[in-house]
Amino acid sequence: MARGATLGLRDLVVTGESRRRILDVPELDLAPGTALGISGPSGAGKSTLLYALAGMAAQMTGRIDWDGTEIVAQTPAGRARFRADRIGMIFQDHLLFEELSALGNAGLPALYAPKAQRRAIRDRAADRLTRLGIDAGARRVASFSGGERQRVVVARAMAADAPILLADEPTASLHREAADALADDLMAAARDEGRTLVCGTHDERLLARMDRTLRIADGRVAE
Ligand SMILES: Nc1ncnc2c1ncn2[C@@H]1O[C@H](COP(=O)(O)OP(=O)(O)OP(=O)(O)O)[C@@H](O)[C@H]1O
Numbered sequence: 001m002a003r004g005a006t007l008g009l010r011d012l013v014v015t016g017e018s019r020r021r022i023l024d025v026p027e028l029d030l031a032p033g034t035a036l037g038i039s040g041p042s043g044a045g046k047s048t049l050l051y052a053l054a055g056m057a058a059q060m061t062g063r064i065d066w067d068g069t070e071i072v073a074q075t076p077a078g079r080a081r082f083r084a085d086r087i088g089m090i091f092q093d094h095l096l097f098e099e100l101s102a103l104g105n106a107g108l109p110a111l112y113a114p115k116a117q118r119r120a121i122r123d124r125a126a127d128r129l130t131r132l133g134i135d136a137g138a139r140r141v142a143s144f145s146g147g148e149r150q151r152v153v154v155a156r157a158m159a160a161d162a163p164i165l166l167a168d169e170p171t172a173s174l175h176r177e178a179a180d181a182l183a184d185d186l187m188a189a190a191r192d193e194g195r196t197l198v199c200g201t202h203d204e205r206l207l208a209r210m211d212r213t214l215r216i217a218d219g220r221v222a223e
Contacts, residue, residue: 004032004196005067005086005163007053012062012072014048023048023057023219030198032163035190037210038200044216046200050166053198054087055079066164084112088157090167092150096141102129102152103136109160125159131185133178146173154182158189165189167199171206183209 007030014023023045030036038046051057053064055071056079064071066086071079083089096105106125110118129136132151141152150173157165167186171179183206190197190211199210207213215222 003163004034004190004194006030006032006065007196008063008065009053010063010065012049012052012060012064014045014052014057014060016059021219023052023216025049025062025216025221028214030196032196033190033194034212035187035197035199035210037207037213038198038216039202039207039213040216040222042202045219046216047168048219049216050091050168050198050200053164054083054089054166056083084109086162086164088160088162088165090154090157090165090170092153092168092172096149096152098142099140101137101139102134102141102144102148102155105141105152106136106155106159108156113160121159121161124161125155128155128158132181147175147178150174151178151182154185158185163195165195165197167197167201169201169203170199171201171203179203179206 007028009025009028012025013021016022038049040046048057052060060072062072069082071082103126106129107122110121113121126136132155134148134151141149154170171182174182186197187209189195201207
């Protein structure tokens, strides 16, 4: 079942503090089920693009249209709602609740979902944690290593069953075997489940598996 989203991005400009232009992307179109890799040197603007696609860049202009919903012009609350409904985010250490277990964190999307879907979300979270080799309920994530925390973030993003997956250096804190297993899962999410995946990474092995790669250098599209 194709369940991804279509992206139509035009004239995106993200500015940072002191009005510095940190990213400029004239055009980017993605079809559902596409896996796009974002490459480029450190500081190029990869994370900035992912934050913008999630509606989280503080100052941006242009259009980011996901399936007919333009998010740049929306209020922060509107963007937050869109994110909760439609986007699974795999960002480094993104908002883990230290007091909760791995399952408590990975199952969090259930809190925002309609009642009828909550059980399925928790089940998917538990299943993903098992696949990723994480003990679901034993202890609080406060005591987890960087790689273990990253896997909890991945399980949470996958549990939500969102049509859009945005990942920032998803394999960075994983050893090779775990990184390859995660790449398998991400690619299956795009190829088999039709999700739209955008993945910023320095990992050449992960980039090689993507359908397309967009290279960014110094805040601009290089190729
Ligand atoms: N709010 C901000 N204000 C000013 N500059 C910013 C802001 N956020 C990011 N930058 C700068 O914009 C540039 C792009 O940062 P970004 O984090 O997107 O790079 P990246 O390609 O993801 O790098 P890395 O591979 O090191 O993670 C950097 O020079 C960064 O310092």
